[in-house]
Amino acid sequence: MKIKVWVNGKLVQDDIAPDMTLFNYLRDKGYKSVKCGCDTSNCGLCTVWVEEKAVLSCSVLAMRVDGKHVTTLEGxxxxxxxxxxxxxxxxxxxxxxxxxxxxxxxxxxxxxxxxxxxxxxxxxxxxxxxxxxxxxxxxxxxxxxxxxxxxx
CATH class of the missing domain: 1.10.150.120 ([2Fe-2S]-binding domain)
Known part of the structure; x- marks a missing residue:
């Protein structure tokens, strides 16, 4: 599945698996501030902003951010x-x-x-x-x- 996303203001286009989480996508792209401590959406370590709203990246599919702006701590x-x-x-x-x-x-x-x-x-x-x-x-x-x- 193809996605286009702005991460910290930079446009990124990729072909991803439909079940890839935003957490895994961002980590694979080198955004190491995004961490995971629970795999159950309970710890808050994986928090990023999607369209200026705080979300838990471990519970969001990467395909859901297609066409959106994502902000990590690096940004x-x-x-x-x-x-x-x-x-x-x-x-x-x-x-x-x-x-x-x-x-x-x-x-x-x-x-x-x-x-x-x-x-x-x-x-x-x-x-x-x-x-x-x-x-x-x-x-x-x-x-x-x-x-x-x-x-x-």
Whole structure:
């Protein structure tokens, strides 16, 4: 099956198997920030944006993004680095395996929510699992990042 997709603004055309997931497609294309930790759509590590909406790439068939725009962490490097520094300053970087998916969702949240409460932040990120941090450092970093003025 032929697809045409823009990944981080770059047009890519390929012939893919009809059952290939977006996760596998992106990994095969070298986007190594997209990770998988569960194979059950429960951990959030594989989060990417499709048409500016956060999705779990392990549960989306690659053919579903035909003609669409996909954004990975590699396409948001400056913003990701800024938030990543806040994670580190709050002691929330730990092993870092969950960080790409978390960062993708936090950057999306910054665009969608204005002045969210702690409960709104927790609800928005409920699908992001971390096995190291205990979440409090992450929450501090997120609140700091969300309180910054201007665009993300």
């Amino acid at each position: 948001l490097q400056d913003e990701a680095e800024a938030f990543g520094m806040m994670l580190a300053s709050e002691g929330a970087e730990q092993c870092g395996y969950c960080s790409p998916g978390l960062i993708m969702n936090v950057l999306r949240m910054k665009r969608e929510l204005k002045n969210p409460t702690d409960e709104e932040i927790k609800a928005y990120l409920s699908g992001n699992l971390c096995r190291c941090t205990g979440y409090m450092g992450q929450l501090r970093a997120i609140k700091k990042y969300m309180s910054q003025n201007g665009e993300a």
